[in-house]
Amino acid sequence: MSIFHASRSSGVFAAAQRFGKSFMLPIAVLPAAGLLLGIGGALSNPNSIKAYPVLDIAWLQHVFTIMAAAGNIVFANLAILFAVGIAVGLARSDKGTAGLAAVLAFLVMNSTINALLKITGTLAKDSLASVGQGMSLGVQTLETGVFGGVVVGIMTYYLHKRFHKAELPQFLGFFGGSRFVPIVCSFAAIFLGCIMFVVWPHFQKIIFGLGGIVDSTGYIGTLIYGFVLRMLGPFGLHHIFYLPFWTTALGGTAVINGQLVEGTQRIFFAQLGDPATQHYYIGISRFMSGRFITMMFGLIGACLAMYQTAKPEKKKVVGGLLLSAGLTSFMTGITEPIEFSFLFVAPQLYVLHAFFDGCAFMIAHILEITVGQTFSGGCIDLILFGILQGNAKTNWLYIPMVGVPWFFLYYLSFKYLILKFDFKTLGREDDDAESEESEEAVQVTSRAAQVIEGLGGRANIEELDCCATRLRVTVKDPEKVRERLLKASGSRGVLRSGKGVQVIYGPQVSVIKNEVEELMHLDL
Structure with missing residues (x-):
């Protein structure tokens, strides 16, 4: 697996990396708040009570009302x-x-x-x-x-x-x-x-004007939005790109219950608790809903393609890894474990994936699918913000209707390209390289020690932090970073630019960070 060297200057990359990471702290509270507001708002809504009389129990409605209020206060004070x-x-x-x-x-x-x-x-x-x-x-x-x-x-x-x-x-x-x-x-x-x-x-006024320009670009503009969003993922800069659409007037404005609400996500959650809402804000279809098609269906097809093209003797190990990564993507919408399994060995596949993702956003816009989300586009959010809200408000039925063909689109295209160009995806690596890495990895036993050694030792680590899926590190000497040791510790990929290093592990990265900090006796 080769290391991806970003073309940007190291200073700009390191600063942007830290800025993007800082967004993860407030973003991390949104899924929990969204669950409270989603469940509470949906099940205390008069329309839901009318549709499901079993919910019309006084104490139960009090619980749902409290949940909705607890979730709403978070979004009101973003x-x-x-x-x-x-x-x-x-x-x-x-x-x-x-x-x-x-x-x-x-x-x-x-x-x-x-x-x-x-x-x-x-x-x-x-x-x-x-x-x-x-x-x-x-x-x-x-x-x-x-x-x-x-x-x-x-x-x-x-x-x-x-x-x-x-x-x-x-x-x-x-x-x-x-x-x-x-x-x-x-x-x-x-x-x-x-x-x-x-x-x-x-x-x-300028923001309102920019929002108008985005609207005027129509479906092609939505495709470009999805493509750029996915291409920024490897750099960890996608939060900077999509948050203005989600939380500011760039994503649209609406007056709900006499209050001006700005940003696609904020509008959605304001409408979630508004009984007068007949159909959710159209901006949701542009800046959110396309994710469900890719995360729940498309990337699962990519997993199947990588499994079937793996060497027979390695399918058992690869199958376990891909099943875990696919389930994570399907349920929660966290896609890095899948994406970084092919990003570095076959960047062409990632560009194709980004294009498909942009197309998914465009199709969601065309079909006016308005299923909102808290953090990502997984099954949990689909149930809360699509199925429970009803098809009349969200057009959620289009997601599986588009998703099934999307699964085969990813599966067929990935399988063809992997075999055509002999991409070294999971289970197709050269044995010599693997044995070389294993030989080096044997020198270090514990995972935390392996990570520290892979980063060049304790003295080489200046700053250590993490986001949702990756360890973000600033090192003194980037030449001392040893990718093979990091890969042996469970990393799915490494990004380097100057002194900035990102090591992708997946959702368990916070545990790894704590282990490393404890071993280093750092108080960061």
């Missing part, structure tokens, strides 16, 4: 979650201080905007939605949404990096170091609030 998550995710040390500073900065920024709205006489008294204002943590302010939270998080990170070791004169020494960070962030947030008050209304 901005501050992203502010804290990005600040904590980017900070290399003293992360608690960074998180506290982000909360204070977010509050001060919005309070400053509120004060300026009062001073200028533009504070809305009635319809907040019509003028782009809303409530944030009890403060009436401009609807900056997740974007505002991201800006606060980035600002906090830079100030934290600059001042968390600052030494003040002796008579002010108590306020130095970590204690100075929340102070300087609060003062900076006043100026940020003033800037946002002036700039944001114009920026909001």
Whole structure:
């Protein structure tokens, strides 16, 4: 398996990698919140009760109402979650201080905007939605949404990096170091609030315009969106690409229950609890629903193709790996275990996969499939946000109707190309290379020790973190990284660019990270 060397400069790649990783902290809470809101909102909806009278039990409805409220509060406060998550995710040390500073900065920024709205006489008294204002943590302010939270998080990170070791004169020494960070962030947030008050209304118009451009591109634009989204996956930068569509006005706007809601995902969850909703927002079909076709059906066909083309003596081992990876993709929508099994040995297959995925998004748009999701497009989300919502609202029946042919499309094309070009997918590796790797792996026993050794030893590791499926590491000397040891530890692939290294393991990566940290006695 060869290592993929990104063409970008190492500095840009490392910075983008860390920025993309920082999104995973707030994103990680969304599946749980989505489950609460999805189950609670769906089963407490008057239409659901009418369709299923067995749900009409007082105490049961109280439970569902509480679940919906618990889930809804998370989506209603995404901005501050992203502010804290990005600040904590980017900070290399003293992360608690960074998180506290982000909360204070977010509050001060919005309070400053509120004060300026009062001073200028533009504070809305009635319809907040019509003028782009809303409530944030009890403060009436401009609807900056997740974007505002991201800006606060980035600002906090830079100030934290600059001042968390600052030494003040002796008579002010108590306020130095970590204690100075929340102070300087609060003062900076006043100026940020003033800037946002002036700039944001114009920026909001630009976003609305961009949303119009995306809409005007029609089905081809949807295909391009899906293709680009999938191609960014290997770099771990796909979160940066899709989140603006999911959480800002770039993904559309809608007025629901008298409130302006921005972003495809936020609109979906607002409609989820609205009994008046007849059919979910069309933007869901553009930026979300296509995932179900690929993750639940297409990639399963790719797994079968790789299994059938594996060498006979290796099918038993390969079958277990692919069954686990396929089940993960089908149930949860986490696709990296499958994708990284062929990305490095056959990048042509990955480009084809990205094109097919773009086509799946386009077909979902054409058929107006509006099944929303929390994190990814697996069976769990399909049941909650498609089947339980009813076909009239979601057109979910089209997913298996398109999915079955999609399974055969992946299966036939992957099998043909693997055999035609002799791609070394799982179970087709050369025996000599395997024995060489096994010989090297024998020197290291435990998984954590193997990972550390593969990364060049303890002294070579500068920073260690992880996202949903990959270990993200900054090393001192990239030449010391040994891919064979990392592969022997269970890695499905390695990405390197300069000092930035990503080691793909799958959903169990957080356990591996903890094992490595414990062995290294790191306090990251």
